[in-house]
Amino acid sequence: MEGFxxxxxxxxxxxxxxxxxxxxxxxxVQWLFLACTVGVVASGVQKGIExxxxxKIIALAVILIGLxxxxxxALGLGSxxxxxxxxxxxxxxxxxxxxxxxxxxxxxxIGVGVMITYSAYMPRSASLPRxxxxxxxxxxVTAMFAGLAIFPAVFAYGLTPAEGPNLIFVTLPVAFGQMxxxxxxxxxxxxxxxxxxxxxxxxxxxxxxxxxxxxxxWSRTKAAVLTGIAVWAIGLPSLLSFSVLQxxxxxxxxxxxxxxxxxxxxxxxxxxxxxxxNALLIALLIGWAVRRTTTEEHVVARAPVIAVWRFAVxxxxxxxxxxxxxxxxx
Numbered sequence: 001m002e003g004f005x006x007x008x009x010x011x012x013x014x015x016x017x018x019x020x021x022x023x024x025x026x027x028x029v030q031w032l033f034l035a036c037t038v039g040v041v042a043s044g045v046q047k048g049i050e051x052x053x054x055x056k057i058i059a060l061a062v063i064l065i066g067l068x069x070x071x072x073x074a075l076g077l078g079s080x081x082x083x084x085x086x087x088x089x090x091x092x093x094x095x096x097x098x099x100x101x102x103x104x105x106x107x108x109x110i111g112v113g114v115m116i117t118y119s120a121y122m123p124r125s126a127s128l129p130r131x132x133x134x135x136x137x138x139x140x141v142t143a144m145f146a147g148l149a150i151f152p153a154v155f156a157y158g159l160t161p162a163e164g165p166n167l168i169f170v171t172l173p174v175a176f177g178q179m180x181x182x183x184x185x186x187x188x189x190x191x192x193x194x195x196x197x198x199x200x201x202x203x204x205x206x207x208x209x210x211x212x213x214x215x216x217x218w219s220r221t222k223a224a225v226l227t228g229i230a231v232w233a234i235g236l237p238s239l240l241s242f243s244v245l246q247x248x249x250x251x252x253x254x255x256x257x258x259x260x261x262x263x264x265x266x267x268x269x270x271x272x273x274x275x276x277x278n279a280l281l282i283a284l285l286i287g288w289a290v291r292r293t294t295t296e297e298h299v300v301a302r303a304p305v306i307a308v309w310r311f312a313v314x315x316x317x318x319x320x321x322x323x324x325x326x327x328x329x330x
Contacts (some may be wrong), residue, residue: 011172012170021242023244030235034201034232037205042204042225056196056199063189065145067148068145070185070190071152075153077152079156080151084148084151097324099272099322101275101279108135123245126210150168155176176189191295196282205227237262245262249261250265276324295310
């Protein structure tokens with residue numbers, strides 16, 4: 001419980017840098033994380049993914065609500081509410097919207113095809129519009145609670161909210177070290193982060209495993225294990241970007257990428273380019289390539305709702321994504 005006590009920004013940064021700079025330690029943790037992910041995916045949808053997801057929902061709800069209640073009683077929520085919900089139009093630009101779009105696509109798992117895979121396991125009687133509304137609503141509510149769980153500590157202790165990954169792993173431990181019961185709160189918070197990352201990894205490995213199973217007729221266990229090994233190998237350059245490859249800048253000749261290492265480049269390309277591009281292709285596929293009768297058969301809703309949805313998928317969504325891309329690269 002004393003791990004965060006008397007922790008200042010310099011010590012926190014040094015501790016985090018030390019942890020990240022060890023390729024062997026990071027590689028081992030990555031291997032253990034993927035091994036657990038593979039184990040869940042190999043167990044199947046109901047015994048593995050569904051069981052873990054149920055635990056996640058309950059655990060995340062308890063952790064988030066508990067942190068928000070603590071912040072409301074001990075730190076106050078006023079500054080955080082203004083920061084989260086009062087717009088600042090002076091900073092509004094196309095890149096910000098595209099970043100938000102990438103985050104939305106990642107949060108709902110649309111950009112990586114997870115929802116398409118999971119929907120294949122749903123009964124035909126399920127209402128896709130209702131499920132889509134529930135998923136999007138739960139993502140928004142969870143994001144708001146997460147913001148109210150993080151930012152009160154940031155503002156209460158005079159920290160900077162625009163720190164990116166450092167906000168969680170460098171800045172917040174300083175806040176935990178200054179608040180009463182911060183050791184326990186810090187453990188609970190990072191348990192929440194770990195659980196969220198784990199269930200996300202499970203959801204992202206499942207589509208790849210399902211595709212490999214269909215293409216090769218392998219068993220689920222074999223497909224999950226070999227896919228997990230491939231993901232581990234592909235992820236090594238990103239992992240090593242904080243140690244032996246920290247001075248490797250693959251796009252140093254490109255303006256805006258001079259100081260970005262392999263991980264930074266990959267993070268930018270995936271979040272700001274590939275996820276929106278994948279969403280664009282999905283919209284074009286569903287809106288223009290798939291037969292209208294097929295979509296109407298699965299989207300069980302009233303005719304006006306289907307008409308609005310179809311117009312949005314065929315016209316509004318593709319145009320919005322293209323306009324954002326053009327605004328970013330003009």
